[in-house]
Amino acid sequence: MIGDIEPHADADKPGTDDKDRRRLGDDYASVLMLSQQAVANHLDASPEIRRQLAVDRLQILSDAQFASLMRQSKPSAEEISKYYSAHLADYDRVQLRRLFIWKTGPGSANTRGLTPEAARARADAILQAAASGGDPEKLAAAFKGSEEGMLDADPIPFTRGALSPKLEKVAFALKPGEWAEGEDTPDKLILFHLVERDRRPLAEVSSLVEQKVQGQKMQAKLDELKKKAGIWMDEKYFGAAVAEVPGEQGAASNPPSKLRKSARKIGDNQ
Secondary structure, eight states: OOOHSSSSSSSTSSTOOOOHHHHHHHHHHHHHHHHHHHHHHTTGGGGEEEEEHHHHHHHHHHHHHHHHHHHHHHOOHHHHHHHHHHHGGGGEEEEEEEEEBBSSSSOOOOOOSSSSEEEEEEHHHHHHHHHHHOOHHHHHHHHTTTTTTOOOSSSSSEEETOOHHHHHHHHHHHHOOOOOOEEEOSSEEEEEEEEEEEEHHHHHHHHHHHHHHHHHHHHHHHHHHHHHHHHOOHHHHHHHHHOOTTTTGGGGOOOOOOOOOOOOOOGGGG
C-alpha cells in the first residue's frame, strides 16, 4: 500500500533505518486519516473529486491492460534472430578517428585556430594525400597538442544513431583506411578517418532487438484494438495526426500518457 502511494518506497528494504520506516508509516497513516475524513465530509460526492476518481480508475485499468499486452507481445528467440538478420546494417559499427580543425574569422566564436582559407587548405591536403596514396597521418598528426585543432588519440566506436544523420551518412559510407570530410562550419572543419568497421553481434544487441520487436508487436495490437473499439475522434477539433519521428517507438513503448498527477509525498509540503 505504501508503495502505491509513494513509488519505490519499501519499508522492509535492507538499509532502511527506523527513521525512514517511521516516515513511511507516518505518511501512510496521514493518507489513510485524510481519505477517511474526506469521505466523512462527503468530498467524494463533489463533481471535481468524482471526475478525478473516474480518471484515476481509467488510468489504472489502462495501465493494467497495457502491461498485459506487453507481456503477450514479448518476442521469442526466433523472432529476435529473424529481425536481426533482416536488419543487419542497423547494427554496423565504425571505429573513427576525428580531426577537428578550428577556424577563426566571421561567424566563429574561436579565439584560436586557422583562417577559413588556411583550414580549408590543410583539410584538402590531407584528403588529397589519402586519395593519392600519400601519408595523411603525418599531416593530421601535426594537430596533436596544437591550438589549431584536435586529433583523436585512439579510434572511437560509433553505432547507428550515435552521430547526426549528416555525419552518420559520411562515416558509414567510408571504407577502412579512407578519409572524408564530415562537416564544415564557421567554427570548425571535421575530417573522418575510418580505422575499422564491424557489426555488433546478436548476443550484444539482443535486448535492443527484443525491445524493437516487442514495440512493433505491441503497436499492431493497439492498432487492432482501436479498430475494434469503435472510438470516434473529431478531426476538426484534434487536427491531422502528427507523423511519427523515425526511430521512435511511440505508444508501443510506453503506456498512454498519464491523465492524473503523480502521487506526491505528504512530507513534500510540510
